[in-house]
Amino acid sequence: MNATSAPRSDIEGLSVSVVVYRPDLAALASTLASLGAACEALHIRRPGLPVALYLVDNGGLPDVRASLDALHALGVACIILSGHGNIGYGRGHNLAIERAASRYHLVLNPDIDLDRDALIRAFEFFEAHSDTGLLTPWIGDEQGHQQFLCRRYPALLDLFVRGFLPGGVRRLFARRLARYEMRDLINDRDIVWDPPIVSGCFMLFRTSVLKKLAGFDARYFLYFEDYDLSLRAHDVARVVYAPAVRVLHHGGGAARKGSAHIRMFAASAYKFFSRFGWKWL
Template sequence: MDHGKVSVSVVVFHPDQRLLARTFASLVRAGRALARVRPGMSIHVYLVDNGGMADPGGMLSLLSQAGIDCTTLSGHGNVGYGRGHNLAIEQASSRYHLVLNPDVDLEPGALLEAVAFLEAHPEAGLLAPAIVNDAGQLQYLCRQYPTLVDLFVRGFLPSAARRPFESRLARYEMRAQIDEHDTIWDPPIVSGCFMLFRTSVLKKLAGFDARYFLYFEDYDLSLRAHNVARVVYAPSVRVLHHGGGASRKGFAHIRMFVVSAFKFFNRFGWKWL
C-alpha cells in the first residue's frame, strides 16, 4: 500500500461534460488544499469510461496539469456502476480510496478534513460527508434500513403526496440525527455519491457486489462495511451533489431500481412496513 496516496474512482456513462469538468476542478482544489497541509499526500484518479466519454484526454489534462496522476479505464463496455468502480478498486494501492460520482463538487477543504478525521480515528473504515444540493440545503442521504413503503414514497410519489408519510420519511432519512455539525457514528446506510474508505477495508469487502447493475450497490456495501469497520457521518467534510432520483430519469431507470431493490431485499431481508 502507498500510504501517501488517496485514490479516486469516477465511473461515467455518457456523462454531462459540464458537471464532470466541475467535479474535476473541485478535486483539483481539494487536492491542493490537502497537499499544502500534508505535502506527502498525493491523489491518483481512475476515470472509468463505461461508454460515451468524449475526449477524456482533454478532461484529464486539467488533473495532470495540477500534478494529479490519472488512469483511464475503457473498452470494457457498460458493466454497471459497481463493477466499474471495482475495476479501479482492484488496481488501487492507496491508503484511502474515494468512490465519487461525476456530479459531485468537493468543497476545497473536503479531502483535508476527511483524511484528518480518518487519521485521528483508526476505527473508522468508511466516511460519509455532509451533502448539500444546488440551493445549499442539506440532503438527508444517510439511511435507516429501508422498507418497501419508504422506497416507494421517497422514490416515486410527488412532494404533495408525501405529506401523510413525513414521519416515516424523517425516520428513514435520519433527520433527527443528521445535521451540519454533529458527527454520527454507525449510520446503517450512507450515500454512494461520496464514500471515502480505508483502501484496506474496501479490499477486504472486495468492493461492490457486481450483481447490482445500478442502484442499491451503495446500500449493500454500506451494510457489509459494518462487519469489518465503523462507518461515520462527518459533517466537517462537505460536498455538493447535483443528482436526481430514478423516477425522474425515465422507465429504464425505474426498472433498474426495482430489479436492484429485489436483489437487495433478497440478500438482506424483506421489510414491508
C-alpha cells in the same frame, strides 16, 4: 491516457474512482475541477502525497483532456479505464478498486462538487479515529440545502413513497420519511457514528477495508450497490457521518430518469431485499 494500472502510490496515498456513462460534460468537468482544488489544498498540507484518479469509461466519455491536464498539473495521476463496455456502476468502480495501492480510496459520482477543504478534513478525521473504515460527508444540493442521504434500513413503502409519489402526496408521509432519512440525528454540526446506510455518491474508505469487502457486489447493475456495501462495511469497520467534510450533489432519483431506470431500480431492490431481508411496512 488509457492504462491498465496506475503509477504505484505508497501507503500514504489517495486513489479516486469516477464511473461515467454518457456523462454531462459540464457536470463532469465541474466535478474534476473541484477534485483538483481539493487535491491542491491537500498537497499544501501534505506535499508529495500521491493521488491517482481512475476515470472509468462505461461508454460515451466526452473529451475531458483539458480537465485531466489540469489535474495532472496539480500532481494527480490520471488513468482512463475503457473498452469494457457498460458493465454497471459497481463493477466499474471495482476495476479501479482492484488496482488501488493507496491508504484511502474515494468512490465519487460525476455529479459531486467537493469543498476545497473536503479532503483535508477527511484525512484529519481518519487519522484521529483509527477505527473508522468508511466516511460519508455533509451533502448539499445546488441551493446549498442539506440532503439527508444517510438511511436507516428501508421498508418497501419508504422506497416507494420517497421515489415515486408526487410531492403533495409524499408530504402525508413526512414523519415516516424523516425517520428513514435519520433527520432526528443528521445535521450540519454533529458527528454520527454508524449510520446503517450511506450514499454511494461520496464514499471515502480506508482502502484496506474496501479490499477486505472485495468492493461492490457485481450483481447490482445500478442502484442499491451502495446500500449493500454500507451494510457489509459495518462487519469490518466503523462507519461515520462527518459533517466537517462537505460536498454538493447535483443528482436525481430513479423515477425522474424514465422507465428504464425504474426497471433497474426494481431489479436491484429485489436483489437487495432477498439478500438482507424483506421489510414491507
